[in-house]
Amino acid sequence: xxxxxxxxxxxxxxxxxxxxxxxxxxxxxxxxxxxxxxxxxxxxxxxxxxxxxxxxxxxxxxxxxxxxxxxxxxxxxxxxxxxxxxxxxxxxxxxxxxxxxxxxxxxxxxxxxxxxxxxxxxxxxxxxxxxxxxxxxxxxxxxxxxxxxxx
Amino acid sequence: xxxxxxxxxxxxxxxxxxxxxxxxxxxxxxxxxxxxxxxxxxxxxxxxxxxxxxxxxxxxxxxxxxxxxxxxxxxxxxxxxxxxxxxxxxxxxxxxxxxxxxxxxxxxxxxxxxxxxxxxxxxxxxxxxxxxxxxxxxxxxxxxxxxxxxxxxxxxxxxxxxxxxxxxxxxxxxxxxxxxxxxxxxxxxxxxxxxxxxxxxxxxxxxxxxxxxxxxxxxxxxxxxxxxxxxxxxxxxxx
Numbered sequence: 557x558x559x560x561x562x563x564x565x566x567x568x569x570x571x572x573x574x575x576x577x578x579x580x581x582x583x584x585x586x587x588x589x590x591x592x593x594x595x596x597x598x599x600x601x602x603x604x605x606x607x608x609x610x611x612x613x614x615x616x617x618x619x620x621x622x623x624x625x626x627x628x629x630x631x632x633x634x635x636x637x638x639x640x641x642x643x644x645x646x647x648x649x650x651x652x653x654x655x656x657x658x659x660x661x662x663x664x665x666x667x668x669x670x671x672x673x674x675x676x677x678x679x680x681x682x683x684x685x686x687x688x689x690x691x692x693x694x695x696x697x698x699x700x701x702x703x704x705x706x707x
Numbered sequence: 708x709x710x711x712x713x714x715x716x717x718x719x720x721x722x723x724x725x726x727x728x729x730x731x732x733x734x735x736x737x738x739x740x741x742x743x744x745x746x747x748x749x750x751x752x753x754x755x756x757x758x759x760x761x762x763x764x765x766x767x768x769x770x771x772x773x774x775x776x777x778x779x780x781x782x783x784x785x786x787x788x789x790x791x792x793x794x795x796x797x798x799x800x801x802x803x804x805x806x807x808x809x810x811x812x813x814x815x816x817x818x819x820x821x822x823x824x825x826x827x828x829x830x831x832x833x834x835x836x837x838x839x840x841x842x843x844x845x846x847x848x849x850x851x852x853x854x855x856x857x858x859x860x861x862x863x864x865x866x867x868x869x870x871x872x873x874x875x876x877x878x879x880x881x882x883x884x885x886x887x888x889x890x891x892x893x894x895x896x897x898x899x900x901x902x903x904x905x906x907x908x909x910x911x912x913x914x915x916x917x918x919x920x921x922x923x924x925x926x927x928x929x930x931x932x933x934x935x936x937x938x939x940x941x942x943x944x945x946x
Binding site: 564567568569570571572573574575576577578580581584585586588589590592593595596597599604607628629630665686687688703704705706707 | 759762764767768771772775776779780793794795796797798800801802803804805807827830831834866867868870871874885886888889890891893914915918921922
């Protein structure tokens with residue numbers, strides 16, 4: 557039985573695409589990804605709180621320029637602690653649930669950036685950040701860390 | 708409904724393309740004996756995952772090198788800017804570092820990477836991105852359609868990794884010849900002759916032999932063997 561032949565030209569074409577694809581993942585991209593390895597086991601003993609995928613732009617809708625500078629809402633939910641976060645270019649305001657005093661540390665890929673005290677009703681504020689972040693939260697509920705997420 | 712049909716047709720087309728690739732590249736001889744192989748032989752990826760989980764940075768670097776194109780392919784579907792794509796991909800790698808020890812089989816890694824990237828892109832596009840493209844005519848934020856099919860990214864990424872791995876199996880001189888000819892635009896025989904010192908008349912036949920070796924490389928044979936009876940039900944060709 558004869559089969560249609562994938563020509564040498566086809567093969568070279570796909571090989572070229574494969575090689576260019578590898579080049580596109582440029583040195584900086586690769587270096588940053590490789591840096592992530594320094595986080596291995598850093599917070600391994602802490603229970604992770606997952607990010608909730610269904611977050612929305614605060615007050616969004618089809619308003620003019622929605623998304624440009626509009627606050628963004630992020631939620632993290634775990635078995636014993638939830639964190640709501642409202643983020644805009646001036647920083648972030650958060651709420652721990654169950655409400656109560658605690659300590660929240662903002663962590664980026666470069667390490668801890670700032671620590672805030674949550675007030676008696678669980679409110680806290682942190683400076684602006686971008687790129688991958690996570691929050692280390694200590695409260696009456698225990699010590700937890702959020703999943704990495706992108707701001 | 709019309710859109711669903713269009714998506715279906717595109718998917719069918721690309722899958723057919725991929726099947727065509729596999730069928731037509733199939734080489735004679737027994738497959739290498741391993742099924743469920745992605746992004747290189749399972750033993751290679753398995754070893755890299757295990758060594759990374761045990762703290763070997765070189766193994767991690769190699770995992771990143773192998774799978775960065777897959778992450779990029781997914782971010783491209785969501786039309787992220789280069790800076791946004793880099794942030795999202797960094798999040799994916801940071802999460803992977805923590806999940807290395809939990810991957811039940813290395814076979815699960817490409818799917819895990821694709822799914823995590825896809826979810827984070829989707830979340831980021833909806834509520835995380837710093838800038839939103841605005842349609843100047845409608846004066847509204849442009850909706851971000853996910854174009855194409857994410858399974859196709861995985862299939863294509865597997866093929867291209869197999870091609871890169873297959874190329875790496877060849878001697879350096881043959882690799883160089885193939886790279887020159889696979890460049891965009893391809894180098895002419897005269898240019899290749901000038902660069903390598905090979906007589907123009909011998910380039911064509913040598914190229915043919917190199918391509919044959921590439922088709923018969925372990926990486927390509929393993930990739931093709933994956934399609935010969937050991938495919939996972941429901942994942943590959945269920946359209």
